[in-house]
Amino acid sequence: KFISKMEGSAQRQPTIEIQELDGEHITFLLKGTDLSVANSLRRIMIAEVPTMAIEFVTVHANTSVLHDEFLVHRLGLIPLKSHKADLFRYQRECTCFGSCPQCSVEYSFKVKSEKKDGKMPVYAHHLIAKGDSKIHEVLPASSEDNEENIDKILISKISNGQEIDCTCIARKGIGKEHAKWSPVATVALKQIPIIELNKQKVNLIKNKEDFVNCCPKNCFILRQETGTIDIEDMDKCIMCEECIRKATALGVEGVVRLSLKNDEFLFTVEGTGALAPEEVVQKSFEVLIQKMNSISEALNVEGGIVSN
Numbered sequence: 001k002f003i004s005k006m007e008g009s010a011q012r013q014p015t016i017e018i019q020e021l022d023g024e025h026i027t028f029l030l031k032g033t034d035l036s037v038a039n040s041l042r043r044i045m046i047a048e049v050p051t052m053a054i055e056f057v058t059v060h061a062n063t064s065v066l067h068d069e070f071l072v073h074r075l076g077l078i079p080l081k082s083h084k085a086d087l088f089r090y091q092r093e094c095t096c097f098g099s100c101p102q103c104s105v106e107y108s109f110k111v112k113s114e115k116k117d118g119k120m121p122v123y124a125h126h127l128i129a130k131g132d133s134k135i136h137e138v139l140p141a142s143s144e145d146n147e148e149n150i151d152k153i154l155i156s157k158i159s160n161g162q163e164i165d166c167t168c169i170a171r172k173g174i175g176k177e178h179a180k181w182s183p184v185a186t187v188a189l190k191q192i193p194i195i196e197l198n199k200q201k202v203n204l205i206k207n208k209e210d211f212v213n214c215c216p217k218n219c220f221i222l223r224q225e226t227g228t229i230d231i232e233d234m235d236k237c238i239m240c241e242e243c244i245r246k247a248t249a250l251g252v253e254g255v256v257r258l259s260l261k262n263d264e265f266l267f268t269v270e271g272t273g274a275l276a277p278e279e280v281v282q283k284s285f286e287v288l289i290q291k292m293n294s295i296s297e298a299l300n301v302e303g304g305i306v307s308n
Contacts, residue, residue, distance in 0.1 A: 022277075025268070025271070025277055026277035027269075028266075029192075031264050041285070045269060048176060048284070049174065049275070049280055050085050050086070050090075050173065050174050051082035051181050051183050052138050052181075053180040058168075062164050064157075064163075071156065071164070078124045079153075081140070083137065083279070088102065088103055088171075088172045089102050090103065091172070101132065103172065104169050106135075107127040107170065110163075112161075112163035113163070122157065125140055127168065138170060141272065183279075184270060186268075190266045193238075194258070194259045194260065198257075204252045205247065205250055205255065210246070211243070212229060218233070218236065219236050241258060243256045244256050
């Protein structure tokens, strides 16, 4: 938790409320902080959470329809399971010359088609890791998929007699260096909207149904039994201000007032498969805390005040 200790401001204790979670997505509400921290968290998820990805490929043979460069590019973008990424060193920090089990994972990628009819699909799970058990866990995100699963990562298709023979080396990195190391496909950040209705002016609207239907997200509802307009779902609001324009066009101004909460933010995170969505969030908080601690140490902060 981050606690503001600046003089003259109240202490804040940010909290997270998870709304949806599955194997690929997480939606959570971050409360009790400001936009700068929320946006920093978003940027860290995209660019500074470390994962493993293929960095070097040696092509020994390739008689497929894909050029070597195209094939290597596809291999580099395969998401690798990176739950053990913290056990590896960055190559720039390793004492080895080239690669070693402390900073790299080596794969054998060798397939040959003997299928006389049709094409043989080549999937990411054809990558075979070499080394100990730690290395064996750094596998393509689709490696556990069975033959019936349609979500397997297709690399190419080869005909009878064609083959691909490569040696691949994966290394640890972050999305800031290359997008292939980013653990997320997208991170959406939204401030929570506030809708306020002036009940007296709402009653002045003659065509209430027209006003309610103007909202593209159906944030309003018309109570037929009472003829009143209520807010049905405030969180759906996208701040398009169509309701304000519609009320003005109907001859009544000041019906709706829109604003944003300054301390609540809705995150939607979609992972690539390299890390579970909740792991991405947890590790991004760890990186953010490390950055804050580094700044505090560099500035010699005591009690939230920079000492002279």
